Amino acid sequence: MPAGLLRRRTGAPLHDLGPMRAARRSALLELGLADRRFGYPLEMVLRAGAAGWRIAETEVDYLPRTGRSKVTGTLRGTLRAVSDMRRVMSELRPG
Template sequence: MVIDVILPCLNEEAALPWVLERMPPGYHPIVVDNGSTDDSVKVATGLGARVVVEPRRGFGAACHAGLLAATCDIVAFMDADASLDPRHLPRVTGPVVAGDTDLMLGRRIPRSARAWPPHARAGNVLLAAMLRRRTGAALYDLGPMRAARRAELIDLGLRDRRFGYPLEMVLRAAAAGWRIGETKVDYLPRAGRSKVTGTVRGTLRAIGDMRRVIRESS
């Protein structure tokens, strides 16, 4: 079984070597460059990753471009910033491969106090509680490491192209009657500053995107 791993990327040249060198056998990385001004594309190409360029800025735009470019039956998503260990991908993809789950998420377990700022963790707790109420799934994190079948994901018709993309995926999957699961994965301090939780502007933008997705799905 070969699995495509979609890695949305914006200026991650420092993190990509660690991430790509830890990719398990059978997992093919697709690095989706979303306007990097550093050497991310050069680094990814040099390490054997397939590179897709998505000029439309936005986390969801990068994720969806990778989804459309993927060719494997099963796809996984994860951040390219070294906050998640690719060696944990089999934990997330395994239940999908076995046919036991339709959408599997990695529940982030911080291994350092620096991995997850308190304000971001508190916001995630509230978001996860909302997801449990809305979907009935036992979710405690809106984890960026996740896996599902490619064709079925495309059929969900995801529209958000910003930070609301991961949330919309879960809400639409639940509405479609998907079996949604969660498994623990390590959460590590990322390389560099987060585009979301690392700045007030990024945090507010993500909150706004997610509120819009929730409103539109109500």
């Protein structure tokens, strides 16, 4: 997912769709998230941006991954992620 597109859609100064997101449970439920696969993080950020949430990206130290990613480590995972994210982007058009 190109970060520039995500920045334009949400207005948030994001550089990546990171693995960690934090929100109050009640507010998160109000977003009405529907995707249960690879599109979930993208849907959360897009819906939060549309709802006027404050979205922030914070740099953190981390260790290199051990093992293989279930998403980008396999062709099948990559194709599923791309497919799910395309679907979410088309379903949640601005306007």
